[in-house]
Amino acid sequence: MSSQKDPPLKGLRILVVEDQAPIALQLEDMLIESDCEVVGPASRVGQALRLLSEQPVDAAVLDLNIAGELVYPVADALDARGLPYIFSTGYSPSDLAAPYRRRRVLQKPFSRRVFIKAIRETLQQRSG
Structure with a gap:
């Protein structure tokens, strides 16, 4: 096992x-407990x-279906800026449109542990 600590x-x-x-609120709490700053939360795609x-x-962490609207425009805007994101959804990963299936x-x-691990790994993939 590497002695390198998880990225802060x-x-x-x-x-x-x-x-x-x-x-x-739960996502916000988990992020704040990990010393992150929360932008939002946004409850609409336009917001x-x-x-x-x-x-x-x-x-970013994106629910797939936001008030009946798919979150893909936000994912596209993040991709255009080269920013990492994960989907947080009740849907199956196979329900994502094909271009987004490579995302976490x-x-x-x-759990908080699974969520924070996913954030760390997504950030590492971007920087690594």
């Missing part, structure tokens, strides 16, 4: 796109795009 999350700005308030254009963001998908519900 302290100060990273994570955009949260989630339309269910209890889940958004998420606005936040992304107005505030610095290091990564966490199926709800998931």
